[in-house]
Amino acid sequence: MYEMILPELIIRNDTKLVMLVIDGLSGTTDDNGLTELEAANTPRMDKLAASGSTGIQRPVGIGITPGSGPGHLALFGYDPVKYQIGRGVLEALGIGMKVGKGELAVRGNFCTMVDGIITDRRAGRISSEQGQKYIDMLSSKIKRIFDIEVEMAVSMEYRFAVIFKGSGLSDMLSDADPQVTGERPVTARPLKPNAEKSARIINKFIELATEILIDQHPANSVLMRGYSLLPDLQHFDERYGLRAVGIATYPMYRGLASLVGMDTPNASGFSIAQEFEMTSQLWDKYDFFFVHIKKTDSMGEDGNFAGKVQIIEDVDREIQALLDLDPDVLVITGDHATPSVLKSHSWHGVPLLLSSKFAFRDDAEKFSERECAKGILGHFPGFAIVPLMLANAQRLKKFGA
Amino acid sequence: MYEMILPELIIRNDTKLVMLVIDGLSGTTDDNGLTELEAANTPRMDKLAASGSTGIQRPVGIGITPGSGPGHLALFGYDPVKYQIGRGVLEALGIGMKVGKGELAVRGNFCTMVDGIITDRRAGRISSEQGQKYIDMLSSKIKRIFDIEVEMAVSMEYRFAVIFKGSGLSDMLSDADPQVTGERPVTARPLKPNAEKSARIINKFIELATEILIDQHPANSVLMRGYSLLPDLQHFDERYGLRAVGIATYPMYRGLASLVGMDTPNASGFSIAQEFEMTSQLWDKYDFFFVHIKKTDSMGEDGNFAGKVQIIEDVDREIQALLDLDPDVLVITGDHATPSVLKSHSWHGVPLLLSSKFAFRDDAEKFSERECAKGILGHFPGFAIVPLMLANAQRLKKFGA
Numbered sequence: 001m002y003e004m005i006l007p008e009l010i011i012r013n014d015t016k017l018v019m020l021v022i023d024g025l026s027g028t029t030d031d032n033g034l035t036e037l038e039a040a041n042t043p044r045m046d047k048l049a050a051s052g053s054t055g056i057q058r059p060v061g062i063g064i065t066p067g068s069g070p071g072h073l074a075l076f077g078y079d080p081v082k083y084q085i086g087r088g089v090l091e092a093l094g095i096g097m098k099v100g101k102g103e104l105a106v107r108g109n110f111c112t113m114v115d116g117i118i119t120d121r122r123a124g125r126i127s128s129e130q131g132q133k134y135i136d137m138l139s140s141k142i143k144r145i146f147d148i149e150v151e152m153a154v155s156m157e158y159r160f161a162v163i164f165k166g167s168g169l170s171d172m173l174s175d176a177d178p179q180v181t182g183e184r185p186v187t188a189r190p191l192k193p194n195a196e197k198s199a200r201i202i203n204k205f206i207e208l209a210t211e212i213l214i215d216q217h218p219a220n221s222v223l224m225r226g227y228s229l230l231p232d233l234q235h236f237d238e239r240y241g242l243r244a245v246g247i248a249t250y251p252m253y254r255g256l257a258s259l260v261g262m263d264t265p266n267a268s269g270f271s272i273a274q275e276f277e278m279t280s281q282l283w284d285k286y287d288f289f290f291v292h293i294k295k296t297d298s299m300g301e302d303g304n305f306a307g308k309v310q311i312i313e314d315v316d317r318e319i320q321a322l323l324d325l326d327p328d329v330l331v332i333t334g335d336h337a338t339p340s341v342l343k344s345h346s347w348h349g350v351p352l353l354l355s356s357k358f359a360f361r362d363d364a365e366k367f368s369e370r371e372c373a374k375g376i377l378g379h380f381p382g383f384a385i386v387p388l389m390l391a392n393a394q395r396l397k398k399f400g401a
Numbered sequence: 402m403y404e405m406i407l408p409e410l411i412i413r414n415d416t417k418l419v420m421l422v423i424d425g426l427s428g429t430t431d432d433n434g435l436t437e438l439e440a441a442n443t444p445r446m447d448k449l450a451a452s453g454s455t456g457i458q459r460p461v462g463i464g465i466t467p468g469s470g471p472g473h474l475a476l477f478g479y480d481p482v483k484y485q486i487g488r489g490v491l492e493a494l495g496i497g498m499k500v501g502k503g504e505l506a507v508r509g510n511f512c513t514m515v516d517g518i519i520t521d522r523r524a525g526r527i528s529s530e531q532g533q534k535y536i537d538m539l540s541s542k543i544k545r546i547f548d549i550e551v552e553m554a555v556s557m558e559y560r561f562a563v564i565f566k567g568s569g570l571s572d573m574l575s576d577a578d579p580q581v582t583g584e585r586p587v588t589a590r591p592l593k594p595n596a597e598k599s600a601r602i603i604n605k606f607i608e609l610a611t612e613i614l615i616d617q618h619p620a621n622s623v624l625m626r627g628y629s630l631l632p633d634l635q636h637f638d639e640r641y642g643l644r645a646v647g648i649a650t651y652p653m654y655r656g657l658a659s660l661v662g663m664d665t666p667n668a669s670g671f672s673i674a675q676e677f678e679m680t681s682q683l684w685d686k687y688d689f690f691f692v693h694i695k696k697t698d699s700m701g702e703d704g705n706f707a708g709k710v711q712i713i714e715d716v717d718r719e720i721q722a723l724l725d726l727d728p729d730v731l732v733i734t735g736d737h738a739t740p741s742v743l744k745s746h747s748w749h750g751v752p753l754l755l756s757s758k759f760a761f762r763d764d765a766e767k768f769s770e771r772e773c774a775k776g777i778l779g780h781f782p783g784f785a786i787v788p789l790m791l792a793n794a795q796r797l798k799k800f801g802a
Contacts, residue, residue: 028759028760028761029761029762033762035761056777056779060402060406060800061402061403061785061788062778062781062785062788062789063785063788063789063790063791063792063793063797064406064410064788064792064797064800065792065797065798065799065800066799066800066801067799067800067801067802068801068802069801069802070800070801080800080801081402081405081406084801085801085802086802087802090801090802091802339759341759342759344799345799346759346792347789347792347797348761349777349778349779369761369777370763370764370777373763373775373776373777373779374775378779378780379778379779379780379781
């Protein structure tokens with residue numbers, strides 16, 4: 001719906017919009033009947049909830065647990081079912097590689113072959129340093145295959161990512177990975193006729209890599225899978241008339257922000273306070289600020305309820321720095337739930353608070369799943385958040401006369 | 402959305418899922434300001450609501466009153482607007498006939514003709530016994546028309562159902578029923594070119610039936626309408642990885658369950674306690690249990706507020722038998738509302754409670770429309786219930802990386 005009507009409605013003005021994403025923010029109730037957000041002492045966010053509007057947003061849909069890719073695409077206003085970001089692209093973004101439109105990103109493993117049989121799909125779980133050594137060998141010799149440019153980088157231990165750049169690429173290929181040991185390697189096969197070129201290139205890459213690594217140990221070949229072609233995502237400026245910046249400590253989230261055209265200054269290793277300080281420094285340069293807090297999700301993944309509570313309280317304590325900037329529209333939400341009791345992402349809804357001059361002041365007295373579920377905004381798909389922010393910034397014209 | 406992404410997300414495990422459907426469960430407030438569910442004393446379901454999640458599900462959409470077909474298709478996770486079950490199929494299922502994919506089910510009336518004019522479209526509302534006598538006459542002589550196998554059964558009084566089995570059938574036909582008396586019979590006309598074969602078969606059926614009944618009274622011909630071809634519904638096992646069983650006292654609901662691949666043991670005439678006992682007996686054999694309680698709807702249709710309250714209380718009293726099975730996920734809901742004040746199905750939302758280890762414990766203290774409307778699950782389409790149950794059973798992988 002939005003893609004059909006937004007183009008005619010966009011207005012540019014001087015308003016400043018902030019989307020604060022607390023990764024894995026929401027949860028489910030534990031034995032005490034509380035989530036991490038409910039257990040946290042968050043007087044500043046509670047005050048924002050009390051003076052603004054609240055609701056529950058669903059990144060993908062009821063019952064669906066979003067990965068980080070779909071969770072963020074929804075936050076940025078793109079239907080995450082329509083625009084799917086494959087594993088190869090995410091792997092590449094996660095290690096800070098840039099992926100452009102029409103480029104094919106692939107995940108690779110270094111593996112061990114003996115007498116033509118794969119005996120270890122992870123080459124003895126080599127160190128990242130060893131992996132880097134192999135990547136240096138490959139990247140010095142494989143820069144181009146046919147008319148396609150090749151870039152690669154190690155992601156962790158035996159895992160690496162390759163980006164193929166050029167025209168006519170497709171991700172409709174079978175894995176060049178038998179998935180089990182004791183088998184001969186398999187080649188990438190085209191799943192659609194227009195993927196034949198890509199299959200030839202992947203298979204050539206494997207052939208070249210195996211030649212280069214022939215005398216190495218423990219890795220002497222590679223497996224390739226997770227092919228993904230970057231979908232054509234309209235950029236923020238064109239789509240919303242917003243000059244946007246993504247401030248995030250992890251490359252993956254900067255990468256996701258860059259896919260939709262955000263600038264992504266390096267904030268690696270930044271504290272929450274430093275991220276907010278960077279927001280302040282960039283205040284005049286942008287209209288839209290995506291600020292990403294990672295550690296809530298990490299604590300949830302670790303099953304560390306108290307740790308997640310602590311990070312949420314840290315955000316609350318530091319948030320005054322954002323409020324001092326006096327944004328016209330501030331949204332605080334998450335990209336998905338990461339309940340400590342599940343130690344993983346989950347399907348539970350994500351609370352959202354909207355603070356703006358024109359936000360309906362609903363009955364929520366606290367920022368929590370429970371209160372937001374009764375909020376004035378109801379339960380709605382994540383991809384509606386940016387349009388809602390634009391509306392509150394008076395950046396959208398009336399639809400129809 | 403679900404049909405696009407679920408196939409890649411399904412995990413099989415040993416969890417047990419129970420969907421208890423109280424037919425026509427919800428209502429609207431009467432003069433005392435209460436619905437039947439609110440007036441009922443339901444301590445056990447209230448306790449489940451208090452310890453689990455609640456919400457309002459909409460089988461078709463706001464303002465739309467679902468028939469039993471759409472109501473149940475939604476409960477089973479199929480968009481009821483996309484997959485429409487025609488009246489012929491429902492008539493056949495309601496009398497316990499089996500309908501297979503690509504088969505054409507048709508509703509028939511016995512009628513009275515005098516001098517080539519239809520004088521009574523219901524043949525004087527003959528008894529079901531008389532109807533059975535006519536059906537015996539027809540079915541002994543019409544077993545096949547061209548290459549199409551013919552099966553028929555009386556449904557009630559002057560009404561019957563016919564199933565045509567074979568290839569190349571279509572339901573795009575005009576009614577062979579003038580709808581008024583004092584007119585000549587009309588033939589079935591193809592509404593699309595590929596329906597010509599079906600039109601010939603229907604018209605041949607009418608011709609043969611009229612010849613067989615020529616000396617009978619009061620019925621001496623038949624009218625045919627409500628053509629419906631069974632849509633291709635993916636079965637539960639393939640769609641969700643669930644071995645499913647439907648436990649229902651009425652053939653119609655067993656029939657609907659069988660359309661999506663559930664086994665449907667005969668529970669005709671069973672009490673609520675007997676239905677729950679059957680659930681227990683089948684516990685090891687299945688993953689998903691659809692348990693259907695009919696009499697709430699019947700009481701609502703009769704305008705019997707107190708009777709509907711009584712049945713709801715009966716369910717609550719017997720429910721301990723289901724709880725003793727300790728299902729991993731239990732959902733209690735209805736297929737639509739049947740308010741006594743309307744004496745019919747209605748468009749009102751349907752409360753739902755979800756009990757599972759991972760369900761958010763929201764603020765609902767009672768199982769009622771009013772409490773569920775404020776629940777953590779919000780208001781959502783009925784076809785999202787099965788995905789939500791799968792998620793709570795940890796039977797769905799994360800979507801995207």
